[in-house]
Amino acid sequence: MLMLGTDSHTPNAGGLGMLAIGVGGADAVDAMTGTPWELKAPQVTGIHLSGHLSGWATPKDLILHLAGKLTVRGGTGRILEYFGPGVFNQSCTGLATIANMGAEVGATTSTFPYTPRMNAYLKATGRGPVAAAADEAAARGFLSADPGVEYDQVIEINLSELEPTINGPFTPDLATPISKFGTFIKEQGWKDEFSTRVADLARQAKVAGIVAKQNQVPFLCTPGSEQIRATMERDGVTPALEEVGATVLANAFNRNFKSRNDGNRLTMNFLASPTIVTAMTFSGKLSFNPLTDSLTLPSGEAFKFSPPTGQDLPSTGFTAGETSYYPQPTPEPQPNVQVVIKPDSQRLEILEPFTSHFGPSNERGLELPSLKVLMRVRGKCTTDHISAAGPWLKYKGHLTNISENLCMFIQLDVVTFTYLPLPTIVITAVNDEGGDVNKAFDRDQNTSGTIPEVAKAFKARQQPWALVVDENYGEGCALILARSFARIHETNLKKQGVLPLWFADKADYDRIGSGDVLETIGLAETIRGAPNASIKVKVNKLNGEVFEVSTKHTMSSDQLKWLMAGSALNHIRSQMA
Structure with a gap:
């Protein structure tokens, strides 16, 4: 099944074996008007996974490791298709994490063969009939690669050899294994502090009597959806995090391009698995390696985290949370509704049709004018340079105002924004x-x-x-x-x-x-x-x-x-x- 979404996080659905492709807003118009949607046929890179993740390694480390191999352009014009026995050892949500970050290497999308863990996830989220239909399709030979399939490129990854990886700053493809990260920090001359975001480690910390180093940086947790937020709260994960100094924020996805998270282009952001980031929170140091390093307790004793454990799925399933946030599954068209925009609106503006460059004044005919x-x-x-975090996002529906941003060149200084007619800009x-x-x-x-x-x-x-x-x-x-x-x-x-x-x-x-x-x-x-x-x-x-x-x-x-x-x-x- 092909799914189009107007967001670069759309490939997240690849975690359920879908071919989910992020497109621009203009492409969505094709679907709404019944116009055929076109895509230049992508090449397919096969990612063969063998072995098992163990200890501190997570699916996030897999995609961080791969980003280091491919770079931010290595997936351009390609679909990343994962296969091999290592796929079937991953949770459905882990696969979604991998697919979601495929956008960071420029991939058209990422996908996986259908697995039993996808079946379990569908059932846990109230989609039992979908799971049954998927099982039937898989039994007929669908939802997986054809036997003897040939890929344009094959990358081998042994999960058993994978160690936690930290990527950044400023770009998601600068990958450093955690065993070398402390040395990397020293070589760059950076401050050994970090900004962050898991229940088992939080409970270990509570038992040991340690809390996050809030005097250095805040410990922030960002659930990926309302369903995740509500389930965390129901199952006691949220209070477990808050008891050791975490603040649970609104649902969001984060990235580490300049200015993406706070509008400040100098903020150094790194990408790592939630487990590694959580462990670092209690040390307050980027160079802390929970695989080998210990913390000093108030009593003076040394404390070392054990590799965290957890469940693939909540034992009692997920809870929907605030259902008013969800759209109606099959909304009825309302063609009589009028779209009214205030003439002096600074956020919305009627879009006038663009004029053709091939007008009567163009003496060059079917060539572009000089x-x-x-x-x-x-x-x-990239997208994250053009649409970095900050106050300019409010003008995306107003062409005149957003043009003042001259989109392709702007980085934003969010600190300077108060109630000015337009934000102060820093063009970089x-x-x-x-x-x-x-x-x-x-x-x-x-x-x-x-x-x-x-x-x-x-x-x-x-x-x-x-x-x-x-x-x-x-x-x-x-x-x-x-x-x-x-x-x-x-x-x-x-x-x-x-x-x-x-x-x-x-x-x-x-x-x-x-x-x-x-x-x-x-x-x-x-x-x-x-x-x-x-x-x-x-x-x-x-x-x-x-x-x-x-x-x-x-x-x-x-x-x-x-x-x-x-x-x-x-x-x-x-x-x-």
Whole structure:
């Protein structure tokens, strides 16, 4: 079964053997309008699991270890399919953790064969009929890989050799085994303190008479859902944590990209299993290794944690908690409901249709108009750079206000936000021409300014523009020429009528600068459906030099229609009309 969700945590459902793919909000419109949803056929990486997790190692350590192997781009354009005897030793919730973090390596999604533990989880969550149907499908040879299947790549992991792993800071693919983490901290010259988030360790700590080092950092626990929060409270897990100094927060998922959790780009966040983080909480040190290290009790005695134990599922099942938080399972359409937005609303704004770049004023016909390069951006800009935590999130329904954020370049300083009309911003995009932060050049006027200032100047004089960007990029203008794109971002660009082009030779990135004028060559043939049509970009340098660079794209025939119409919504509306 295929499931689409408008969040990068959607692959979490892979823990139940589903093919669950996170998509951009614009892709959800396809489903709501009955438009076919397209995805470039991904490659499949097989992750063969053998052995058993033991001691302090958890499923979280498996995916942290894999993230270190693959890096944040290693899963791009791929589905991660886990197989082998080690899969069947994992809890359903453990598999969900692994699948959820597949997004951190850029994977399209992650999936597993159906296992008996999935059956148990479905029954424990009140979905017995689904479990029965899954059992029947599995008995007929479905819900697992075909015999003799071949993968594009195979990665071997022996779970018996896996040790707890800590990833970070600032990126989820910097993986360090816990046995080497203390040395790593010293080598970097970092403060040996940390910010955090398990009932067995909390009970051990209570018996020993120790509490979390709250005078250094808070011990924070974030349940992943209302069901988990309510079950923790019912089963006494919440008070067990609170008795040793924990604070249980609202339901959330956390990540460790800059600014993601608290809006401060300097906050150092690490990813580790809940058990390791909990143990560290009682020492107050990042270098604490519960596998080997001891704590000193108030009595002066040494105390060493035992490897924690627990159950796969609550013995009495889950409790739903506050059911008013849940949507109706089959809501009835209400077509007569009017959508009313206050004219002076700062959070919501009626979206006017985007205009097509291929208008009557475009003398180049089916080619894009001549585009001025605003900036050559250095480094990666992922989802978590574009939508970091902070007050700007409230303006996502207001295009004018969110444009002040110039999404692709902003990091937020949440501390400075009070009741200003718009938040104070800290733009951290690095201009590759000189290395300045938040500086763009208006070559026509021989001036410079902040990125938003120069972008507004281009817009004011109706100057179409483009960006030249580095790796793992998304968001844009009329054309983005990139070394690589993040999958969801690339689709969002297409939906917004922006042409995403990939450098055929990544070295060409360095040959284009601000003020240069770009012209597409061959886009017309591609739009007309000419086979093997290639799109070149003619670069007109400020110094008079002219040359061409080769590019590639992933636009399908339908997506090219979005480009011509100015956006996917424009095209869908014309088809429905």
